Structure formats: structure tokens, C-alpha cells
Amino acid sequence: MKKLIFVFVISVLCLNASSQNIEQEKEAIQKVIQTAYVEGLQNEGDTKKIDSGFHQHFHLLGISEGDEMWHLNINDWKSQQVKKREAGKLPLTGENKVSIKFQTIDITGTAAVAKIEFYIGTKLTYIDYISLYKFESGWKMVNKIFYKL
Incomplete structure (x- = not known):
């Protein structure tokens, strides 16, 4: 009986530690x-x-028309935003400022997907699905697909 109680206590402690770790990883992903x-x-x-x-x-x-897709790498996307900043269009303020709400974060080992609501001002504009990997340096976004509302 003592062995059974010991195994039960250890199992509960391990599950608790695991759920705390998942919550820490979710917080790290949200921050990134x-x-x-x-x-x-x-x-x-x-x-x-x-x-x-x-x-x-x-x-x-x-996605484009028909079955066509397009892609934009981070360097080109970043370059576009830097040009906006240099032109005085960034930083955004007020009604144009972007905010998000996290809907879900699903983590399996070193892979994760976050589903977020993307707002411009108060208007829900996109649903984003962001894929991440955990590298030695931490969580990094590696891919994004979206649905425009």
C-alpha cells in the first residue's frame, strides 16, 4: 500500500511540474x-x-486567386516595415495600432502553433496561425498563415 501511495504522489508531482512547465513555455511564446x-x-x-x-x-x-500561393520572407517583410518607419508611417498610434488576443497555444516538445486574433484599433482584421520552434536561444517564429476577415 505504501508503494502505491508513493507512486501516486510522485505521479501527481510530475504532472504538476509538467503543467507548470507548459504554462511557462506558453508565456514565453506569448512574449516572443x-x-x-x-x-x-x-x-x-x-x-x-x-x-x-x-x-x-x-x-x-x-493564398491568391485559384490555387496560387505567395510567400514573403522575414527580411523582405522587415525591410518593408523599416521603410515605413523611415517614411514616418511607424510607429503606429491610436486607431491604427495593432493588438492581438491569444486564442490557443498548442505545444508538443519543441514545436508550437499559436492561433491569435489580430486587431487594427478595435477592428478584428485577421486570424493568424503562427508556427514556432524552440531553438537553443529560445522560441522563434518560423511560419505564419492567416485568414483575412
């Missing part, structure tokens, strides 16, 4: 997306923030 994507890329055009959370091989994928 908020800092690099929302603040760095969308609202500010801040290359240091962008580079902190996007992998160098990141791709934004979208």
Missing part, C-alpha cells in the same frame, strides 16, 4: 509574439525586436 511580431514588426518597425523573435528563414504564406 508580442515583442517581435506586434511591437517590433507591426507597430514600431524595430529591427532588434523583430530579430529577437523571428527565425532568419521565417516565411509568411498567403
Whole structure:
């Protein structure tokens, strides 16, 4: 009986530690997306923030007419935002500022997907699906697909 209780207690402790670890990983993912994507890329055009959370091989994928797709790598996307900043169109403020709400974060080992609502001002504009990998340096966004509302 003592062995059974011991095994039960150890199992509960392991599950509790595992769920705490998952919550820490979710918080880390939220921070990466908020800092690099929302603040760095969308609202500010801040290359240091962008580079902190996007992998160098990141791709934004979208669909065109028919069965066609397009893609944009992070360097080109970042360049577009830096040009906006240089033209005085960034940082965004007020009604144009981007914000997000996290719907789900699903983590399996070193892979994760975050589903977020993307707002411009108060208007829900996109649903984003962002894929991430956990590297030695931490979580990095590697891919994004979206649905425009």
C-alpha cells in the first residue's frame, strides 16, 4: 500500500511540474509574439525586436486567386516595415495600432502553433496561425498563415 501511495504522489508531482512547465513555455511564446511580431514588426518597425523573435528563414504564406500561393520572407517583410518607419508611417498610434488576443497555444516538445486574433484599433482584421520552434536561444517564429476577415 505504501508503494502505491508513493507512486501516486510522485505521479501527481510530475504532472504538476509538467503543467507548470507548459504554462511557462506558453508565456514565453506569448512574449516572443508580442515583442517581435506586434511591437517590433507591426507597430514600431524595430529591427532588434523583430530579430529577437523571428527565425532568419521565417516565411509568411498567403493564398491568391485559384490555387496560387505567395510567400514573403522575414527580411523582405522587415525591410518593408523599416521603410515605413523611415517614411514616418511607424510607429503606429491610436486607431491604427495593432493588438492581438491569444486564442490557443498548442505545444508538443519543441514545436508550437499559436492561433491569435489580430486587431487594427478595435477592428478584428485577421486570424493568424503562427508556427514556432524552440531553438537553443529560445522560441522563434518560423511560419505564419492567416485568414483575412
